[in-house]
Amino acid sequence: MTSKPFRRALLQAAAAAPSHFLAGTRPAAAPARPRKNVIFMVADDLNNALGCYGHPIVKTPHLDRLAARGVLFERAYCQFPLCAPSRASFLSGRRPETTGVLSLDTPTRQHLRDVLMLPEFFRKQGYFSAQCGKIFHTGPEHEDPRSWDYMLPESGKNPPPSEILKQHKAGEPRNHSMAWMQLRTPDAGTPDGVVAQKASELIRQCAAQKRPFFLGVGFRRPHSPYAAPKKYFDLYDPDQIPLPRRGNPSAIPAAAWYELAGQPALSEREQREYIAAYYACISFMDAQAGRLLATLDELNLWDQTVVVFLSDNGYHTGEHGMWHKMTLFEESVRVPLIFAAPGARGSGRRCAGLVELVDLYPTLVDCCELKPPPGLEGTSLRPWLEDPTRAGKPAAYAMVGRNDDRNESHHKPTYYGRSVRTERWRYIEWDEGRRGRELYDLRMDAGETNNLAGEASYQGTMRQLSALLAKIPLRKT
Helix, strand or coil: CCCHHHHHHHHHHHCCCCHHHHHCCCCCCCCCCCCCEEEEEEECCCCCCCHHHCCCCCCCHHHHHHHHHCEEEEEEECCCCCHHHHHHHHHHCCCHHHHCCCCCCCCCCCCCCCCCCHHHHHHHCCCEEEEEECCCCCCCCCCCHHHCCEEECCCCCCCCHHHEEEEEECCCCCCCCCEEEEECCCHHHCHHHHHHHHHHHHHHHHHHHCCCEEEEEECCCCCCCEEEEHHHHCCCCHHHCCCCCCCCHHHCCHHHCCCCCCCCCCCHHHHHHHHHHHHHHHHHHHHHHHHHHHHHHHHCCHHHEEEEEEECCCCCCCHHHCCCCCCCCHHHHEEEEEEECCCCCCCCCEEEEEEEHHHHHHHHHHHCCCCCCCCCCCCCCHHHHHCCCCCCCCCEEEEEEECCCHHHCCCCCCEEEEEEECCCEEEEEECCCCCCEEEEECCCCCCCCCCCCCCHHHHHHHHHHHHHHHCCCCCCC
């Protein structure tokens, strides 16, 4: 049984039922054609370990089903592999260099002021706008109440001890959380289960009133601690989990390294257990997403609802010897992105071109046939939803902060790494090159293990890629 205080806290968080918003607000006048609804699902710290992305082990039947009826973007990239900067970027439609949100400590609107955030834009268009779970980053300085008619903030990052059947925590010191927990809690009693239930209720109420809605659904998992009901852990035998490839950490600049020097090493058994736990949380999150998809099935809303699924950033599970995000390697900045838009001719297909999360805002506006606000820095992906074989963007950009004290990198960065990824190359400058450069030929070295930056024959390529980086100047804050 779920502990009564835990369950009561979750239910109280969801108890501010949206009925008073819906009942007390007259629906907008019906347009000539019904407006498309939007379901905007965001996972936290999810890399591309999904069945629909070809992963041989991870079980994600619900997101696989979404991919089968939408367009799966094989090479989508976040603009900053850290929650607050990434979310401020794609929710504003602006790059981190513009938002000025470059750490966990910078409030969302410190520099953005009166910018129309994505959900706020739809709210001003007459949509019922609701937040269930983590959409903006956690905390009052990051949340954006003016974007929503209804808010169910995230809760329950750490489950109560009474719910934990088995657990493990990595040895200290570490500069990021690393623990797994098998729970006795049923899905419906978890924070993500509550989010899925509330989101389904909102869909039903809006559909009953024929009110167009923008629904932001933010799942906490697979973010550490890797906590999920035991049945999802049972899907993965640690003994069957391959060990990650470490690459050659000595070949990269010191700035590229995020883990703490001298932190306790994980045994091979611990590594396999952590990866299995991460996979368990992915399958758990997939099941919660499936509840929303089932609601669309039941209400026959697919023909009038745009559904997008993404992660705020990628995640290392031991590659390059690292176990977090906060790097500019592929595992950290590449993210899953699935777009299901009614009537799109490319549905059921895959897009191999480069795209970015900054493209989400203009794409959703375009799919809903609305006029975009000024200042958006992304590109509408609607043409790729019609023809996924189109060439992608010429480049995808990302940046990340660093402090010589790695404990402070995500709070008080003193310099930055910036990356440009083209069809063939990834090029990285640390502190504008003063603390090192990296160059990887992704055609020959998909694992980014051979840094070519020191080889004379590649200096011309590096100059060209450096010029691409210079096209997006860093905001002086």
